[in-house]
Amino acid sequence: MKKLLLAVVALMLGTGLTYAGDPVCIVEGKWENPPKEVKLFAVHDGALTTLSSYTVSTDGKFYFAFAPGREGFYTIGLSPVSPLFGFTFYFQPGDRLTVDISGNTYKLVGNNTPENTEMEKWHDTMVPLEQMSYYVS
Secondary structure (H helix, E strand, O other): OHHHHHHHHHHHHHHHHHOOOOOOEEEEEEEOOOOOEEEEEEEEOOEEEEEEEEEOOOOOEEEEEEOOOOOEEEEEEOOOOOOOOEEEEEEOOOOEEEEEEEOOEEEEOOOOOHHHHHHHHHHHHHHHHHHHHOOOO
16 A cells, blocks of 8 residues: 555646646846836847846845746846846756845855856956946936
């Protein structure tokens, strides 16, 4: 009887895991001088499509959990039309990202994927050039 019960439970768990869908990506962050709302965008052919938004807590913390469906570039930011305050990352199903955002830059915190570690290096290289390209009067 125990073997039959164990087999039924194993079958139920196996079936449930098969149909569970794509693993979820988790984004956990903190935004210094936080905006009211942060958005998560998918990048499709260079255009940003809003996937989700989050009302930032008073201490600047925000979270996203999403099933990307496919690996690719995703942006955390404020607006799909403004290049300011938009930070692009690469996600595969099941990835986790922890980030601290301050001004127009960010730092990864803890263990992150090798792809996003490289994205951070690229960002750090490009920020000074981007700052020179914006005209602010």
